[in-house]
Amino acid sequence: MIILVINSGSSSLKYQVREGDDVLAEGLVERIGEAEVPDHAAALDRVDREVAEALGERTIDAVGHRVVHGGERFSEPVLIDNEITRAIERLNPLAPLHNPAAVTGIRAITEKWPDLPQVAVFDTAFHRTLPERAWRYAVPDELYRKHGIRRYGFHGTSHAYVARGAAELLGTDAFTGVIAHLGNGASVAAVRDGESIDTSMGFTPLEGLVMGTRSGDIDPSILLFLLREGYSEKDLDTLLNRNSGLKGLTGTNDMRSVSESADSGDERAKLAVEVASYRLAKYVGGYHVAVGGAEALVFTAGIGENAADFRAAVVSKLGALGLELDESLNAERSKHARVISTPSSAFPVLVVPTDEEAAIAEATAAVVAGS
Numbered sequence: 001m002i003i004l005v006i007n008s009g010s011s012s013l014k015y016q017v018r019e020g021d022d023v024l025a026e027g028l029v030e031r032i033g034e035a036e037v038p039d040h041a042a043a044l045d046r047v048d049r050e051v052a053e054a055l056g057e058r059t060i061d062a063v064g065h066r067v068v069h070g071g072e073r074f075s076e077p078v079l080i081d082n083e084i085t086r087a088i089e090r091l092n093p094l095a096p097l098h099n100p101a102a103v104t105g106i107r108a109i110t111e112k113w114p115d116l117p118q119v120a121v122f123d124t125a126f127h128r129t130l131p132e133r134a135w136r137y138a139v140p141d142e143l144y145r146k147h148g149i150r151r152y153g154f155h156g157t158s159h160a161y162v163a164r165g166a167a168e169l170l171g172t173d174a175f176t177g178v179i180a181h182l183g184n185g186a187s188v189a190a191v192r193d194g195e196s197i198d199t200s201m202g203f204t205p206l207e208g209l210v211m212g213t214r215s216g217d218i219d220p221s222i223l224l225f226l227l228r229e230g231y232s233e234k235d236l237d238t239l240l241n242r243n244s245g246l247k248g249l250t251g252t253n254d255m256r257s258v259s260e261s262a263d264s265g266d267e268r269a270k271l272a273v274e275v276a277s278y279r280l281a282k283y284v285g286g287y288h289v290a291v292g293g294a295e296a297l298v299f300t301a302g303i304g305e306n307a308a309d310f311r312a313a314v315v316s317k318l319g320a321l322g323l324e325l326d327e328s329l330n331a332e333r334s335k336h337a338r339v340i341s342t343p344s345s346a347f348p349v350l351v352v353p354t355d356e357e358a359a360i361a362e363a364t365a366a367v368v369a370g371s
């Protein structure tokens, strides 16, 4: 089955065409809304041309959309129809930057290729198994009932894919352990018997770890303080989502530059690595308890897969759990799932590369085949 995977942003559209593990075409259309690409329909026309060139006589069988927010309704991928599209649209207030773009992408495809099956794959879905004690914030119930304020969690497609990969590497049926997805956005998931039971991102992807440009956990009173100091809602949004995290601490959001600066003795960069790795180590300790004893700690995504020194900074803080990295295995570069701890480590530390497009394509093929 040939699947077109679409990740619609408000001004960009990323796509990949896959047949099983083979990537037949991929690309990125940027600056949607400007003169050359006035809207998502125009972006799709461009994708159509590029895809047709790559596929020749063959055609796409189905489309899989990455949808950031599935709210409380969606716990798995679904075949899209008008009702589903409206349901995704109703979740717009919960993900104002992401869901409207996905809806626009879905409608543009419905218009262009009305007979093509489309599947929505949700970033929140994997975390629908969180127990209430993990998803509840300790605020009045009214906030949950009226506004849906609770922990949803994100990066679910990646966490689920990596949990399956880790189980395969460990030779177990279902994964129990802690997964650290460390990209520009970053989150940890506590997984027991293959199900997510806690995760560090919350109502939005802002909570939890120190990220490229996001602060992660802070005292909410800081916002009240800054409001009284004259900051606007927009200032606070920009401050915490775009100008914090590694960028706030060092001036750059790119872990590669932060690592290089830290290596050459830059004090601010060294501190940023310490703040970020300490925060993550605390989560790993907590989630080790949450899952009732992890069978492995897994690193994934850009930083998790590539930044050996950051992994070392995290694991060096987890000596109390008995974790120990093998320095040379940790330093090895590879695209494959692998163990990077010593045989005497209390439980293995793994690197399992993520592939969200592969996961979306797999899920799409499964939904279409089953429909």
Ligand code: ADP
Pocket: 182, 183, 184, 185, 212, 253, 254, 255, 256, 257, 259, 301, 302, 303, 306, 307, 308
């Ligand atoms: P996104 O969330 O945008 O998908 P990625 O998963 O691609 O992000 O991760 C991006 C992060 O990975 C950046 O901080 C980048 O610096 C970091 N990264 C990528 N390669 C390396 C590397 N070799 N060493 C250190 N960090 C790396």
